[in-house]
Amino acid sequence: MRAKLINYMRPVAVVAAGKTPFGAFPDRDLRSLAVQAGDKCLKNGHVNPLQVEAFYLGNFAGPSFTGQNHLAPYISTALGIRDVPATRFEAACASSGSAFFHAFSAVSAGLYDCVLVAGVEKMTSQPTARVTEILAGAGDCSGEVKAGSTFPSLFAMIARRHMYQYGTTREDLAAVAVKNHANGALNPDAHMRKVITMEQALNARPVAEPLYLYDCSLISDGAAAVLLMPFDRARDFTDKPVRILGVAQASDFVALDQKPDITTFPAVRRAAQKAYEMAGVTPRDIQFAEVHDCFTIAEIVAIEDLGFVDKGCGGPYESSGATARTGEKPINASGGLKSKGHPVGATGVAQVCDIVAQIRREAGDMQLKRHSLGLAQNLGGSGASCVVSILGNV
């Protein structure tokens, strides 16, 4: 498998990254956020928009949130990019992870030498009940959604089953929230820079039992972008190219009730396995990771499916402090979706931006000691899509 891939793939690097802060920005529209991130990225890479050979956009529900469709050329032309393919990718919360995977594939295969990948979501212009309804559209609308399921409720049912099968506790879930809020307090671009206590997390109001307010990520606006080039060419534009060592996408059933065991996501396992094979590394080699903590239980399931811990051991591992900034395997040093914010279509690329900043030692107060090999895991829906990316300067 590995030998075959290496035979026809060119090494690809992230040349530059650019992000907006995440938050609620009532006076900003979707396009202006995407343009801000894209502009910043191109400037950081010293690339003229006319040099961009393709534009890959991740966006989950711009048409539902804002009414605007045909988003990729709507944004690319505003960035000054002309004539080239401009396409939107939708894979629920893994939309921009998917755009990143497909952009990588095209550059690696030799189709393009300079590609801009962006992700954007503008969510806060709608009331929470409407946002809940739009997000539920990532589930199966012929079954679970018609029964009144929301996204928090799908992950609540996963949490309930994980507690039943493995003894995971509410305190384990709360430990994820407390840790990610502590990390996010160090992130100047985070939506909620607020330290919380275990008591606050445990005593918050219920959203979908056993998930409470602090078990849930935020409704945010924001955008992120990265510029990809073949590794050899990247050196002409930056002295800190970050190599994409492995990236893979996998899929699974949309409806939660179709999965044989809802405490594990096969799409995460498959994507991770492929990414590890491409990179030639094992889970133990990964020094730090940004994982998709749309809910606290999702981080616990993620670290199990990525192979960082054995199945069922994620809860106690989180409670032990091993995933803290100073622990043996720092998870979500950016604050994660929980504290940094979760503009869904932007999240996948934003995770890559955070990994790149760590590898380049540009993460400021968030900087980790061991930072040369990082992994990003971007999940769509209740596990129907997943993209895993491994980046390094090795």
Add this chain to the structure above:
Amino acid sequence: MTGAVYTETVIHVAPEAFASDVPYQVAIVTLDSGSRTTGRVLGDRVAIDDDVEQVETRDGVPFFRKIS
């Protein structure tokens, strides 16, 4: 139809269409046939492994009640 609760949740924040129902319980039920379905729970709250029976269907959604 009867089955056993595979997992469940009580929802407190709902989309507009279900806002008047909160809090309400949703469960994934393993039917005696072995297949799974997502439905609403009427009456007493249920927990994992509880036996339930389907008492009605509304707009294609099964509604279950605990068998005591």
